[in-house]
Amino acid sequence: MKTRSKPSISLIIIALTLVMQAYADVKxxxxxxxxxxxxxxxxxxxxxxxxxxxxxxxxxxxxxxxxxxxxxxxxxxxxxxxxxxxxxxxxxxxxxxxxxxxxxxxxxxxxxxxxxxxxxxxxxxxxxxxxxxxxxxxxxxxxxxxxxxxxxxxxxxxxxxxxxxxxxxxxxxxxxxxxxxxxxxxxxxxxxxxxxxxxxxxxxxxxxxxxxxxxxxxxxxxxxxxxxxxxxxxxxxxxxxxxxxxxxxxxxxxxxxxxxxxxxxxxxxxxxxxxxxxxxxxxxxxxxxxxxxxxxxxxxxxxxxxxxxxxxxxAEHRDVIYTTHTGDKGMNVYPIRAVRTKRFKYIRNLHPEWQHSNHSDIGRKDGAGAYWHSWDEAIKKDPAAAAKLNRYFVRPATEFYDLEKDPAEQVNLAENPEYRLQIEKMSALLDEWMKAQGDKQISGSGTPYLADGPRPFDAVSKRKQSKKKQKKK
CATH class of the missing domain: 3.40.720.10 (Alkaline Phosphatase, subunit A)
Incomplete structure (x- = not known):
């Protein structure tokens, strides 16, 4: 029976040296x-x-x-x-x-x-x-x-x-x-x-x-x-x-x-x-x-x-992109998940019963969000402006956008039967990915603002006024 000869130690050393030299030559x-x-x-x-x-x-x-x-x-x-x-x-x-x-x-x-x-x-x-x-x-x-x-x-x-x-x-x-x-x-x-x-x-x-x-x-x-x-x-x-x-x-x-x-x-x-x-x-x-x-x-x-x-x-890398958002302490308590292809975007708002908010609309500081006061005034006279603001604060559980037709994501197609199969497919993709990630769908810290309650800025202002009155007593 023939036996295979084992490579000599010297050959192994030469091979390793050549490999190391190849890496060294790469700038x-x-x-x-x-x-x-x-x-x-x-x-x-x-x-x-x-x-x-x-x-x-x-x-x-x-x-x-x-x-x-x-x-x-x-x-x-x-x-x-x-x-x-x-x-x-x-x-x-x-x-x-x-x-x-x-x-x-x-x-x-x-x-x-x-x-x-x-x-x-x-x-x-x-x-x-x-x-x-x-x-x-x-x-x-x-x-x-x-x-x-x-x-x-x-x-x-x-x-x-x-x-x-x-x-x-x-x-x-x-x-x-x-x-x-x-x-x-x-x-x-x-x-x-x-x-x-x-x-x-x-x-x-x-x-x-x-x-x-x-x-x-x-x-x-x-x-x-x-x-x-x-x-x-x-x-x-x-x-x-x-x-x-x-x-x-x-x-x-x-x-x-x-x-x-x-x-x-x-x-x-x-x-x-x-x-x-x-x-x-x-x-x-x-x-x-x-x-x-x-x-x-x-x-x-x-x-x-x-x-x-x-x-x-x-020319290609990923077929889908996943993104997540949990929150930013008390200023933004609004967890969201999304999956996107080149054409479609599926967004899941985990708590649609809450309002979306952030530092700008609540804090309204110069050089950050002071313009929000002018938005509050605008919506009193302009229904279109009021609709934009309402869309910002209150959102449905599911959002779905055809990015080829609507790159600015202004027309939510979640209830459009034409896209039902695509929505179901992307919802399943997101479910599978969240499970693989061990995503516990946490909501971060802070108290959310309810969708049917006052706007976050008004709620914060009311709390501040209440605290001032208590201090005077």
Missing amino acids: QPNILFFVADDHGRADCSVFGSKDARTPKMQSLADEGMVFSNAFIASPVCGPSRCALLSGLMPARNGAEGNHVLPKRESQTMVKHLKELGYEVAAIGKVAHGDYGSLCGFDHLNTNKNGLRDSVKKYLSARNSDKPLCLIVGDRRPHVPWTKKNVYDPQKVTLPSYFIDTPETREHWARYLSDITGMDAEMAAVDQLLREHLGSDDYITMYSADHGGQWPFGKWNLYDSGANVALIVRWPGKIKAGQRTDAMVSWVDIFPTFIDLAGGPAPENIDGRSFAGVLLGKT
């Missing part, structure tokens, strides 16, 4: 990831805004790839960023409501890059609050002001030949919006579902001003890194954690809250001037970085690398 790309806070996708020139001046975003788009279908995991700061830094959706990483800590062991994406030899630095608002301490950054500076100065100081002191992943988070256009307005409020174009008042226009112009300021900051940071590295041969990515703090934006699963800008440039690797409709999620970003760095994708996460899309190897 790992440096990475700049610039993250905005509360920037709606539509509010930049790249996605068709006729008002917003965003020359840096436009240059990245001209030199790289634009994703039309990029979505966050959850439309509020903490859960969105915890999903990014874990590759896990909120129910699995533990940060479901805003200001809720994630599971310590979930924030692993930075550690995976470090294992591949990267130096990973975070400057500005990257992780939420002080959550960055859970991530293992080599350099962490959470100062939200003077980003370019912080980046310059860091790069000037840096003395390392490791590949670099630099993540810079601008707090803009998060509220409060700047008072240094660079737009004419009378000339800006408001979304069609807004109530057009002078106060709304003033706030919208200030929001756009912050976007333009943020865009300029990104240009400065990109230039600093280019000078530090001596070339533009690195990956530059721009995105935002969710939509702007406006009605139907942040704290919502409509596209104005969940669909964000994603633009990626890598000279010589990503073909310039491309647009893709491949559907990607924020949980996919770090697995993509790891893939491009030559590492294996982490196991047991929700994220999947879309490097193949970037490098022109495939």
Whole structure:
């Protein structure tokens, strides 16, 4: 009987040496990831805004790839960023409501890059609050002001030949919006579902001003890194954690809250001037970085690398996108789930007996939500305005939209028999996914405002007045 000869030790050593040499010969790309806070996708020139001046975003788009279908995991700061830094959706990483800590062991994406030899630095608002301490950054500076100065100081002191992943988070256009307005409020174009008042226009112009300021900051940071590295041969990515703090934006699963800008440039690797409709999620970003760095994708996460899309190897990524929202303490107690394809969106409001609310309509602070007073006045005379406001506060259990016919999600087709089978299919998809995620459908903290009760602002005002009277007694 013939016996197979065993490979010699020397051959094994040679093979291992060749494999190790192959990895060593692969140049790992440096990475700049610039993250905005509360920037709606539509509010930049790249996605068709006729008002917003965003020359840096436009240059990245001209030199790289634009994703039309990029979505966050959850439309509020903490859960969105915890999903990014874990590759896990909120129910699995533990940060479901805003200001809720994630599971310590979930924030692993930075550690995976470090294992591949990267130096990973975070400057500005990257992780939420002080959550960055859970991530293992080599350099962490959470100062939200003077980003370019912080980046310059860091790069000037840096003395390392490791590949670099630099993540810079601008707090803009998060509220409060700047008072240094660079737009004419009378000339800006408001979304069609807004109530057009002078106060709304003033706030919208200030929001756009912050976007333009943020865009300029990104240009400065990109230039600093280019000078530090001596070339533009690195990956530059721009995105935002969710939509702007406006009605139907942040704290919502409509596209104005969940669909964000994603633009990626890598000279010589990503073909310039491309647009893709491949559907990607924020949980996919770090697995993509790891893939491009030559590492294996982490196991047991929700994220999947879309490097193949970037490098022109495939045109598709995900068939469906899931998004979740739990709440934001007492200001927003309104859990929502949604599933989206390229054409359809199915939204499930877990508690339609409650009112939707948030910091803007309750707090009404200057540079954030002060325009809401003008909306209250408008609805007294304008039935159309009243209908818009009622749609914001009170919602049905199920919403369904045909995004090809209704991209602004204004016509709810949940009761339309023509779409019954599609609605049932997507409802079942959502049920199956929520079960797999271990989604307990929690409602967060805080007391909800009942749909048949007073508006949240009126309820809060009444409570404040009652407390004042009690103190006088």
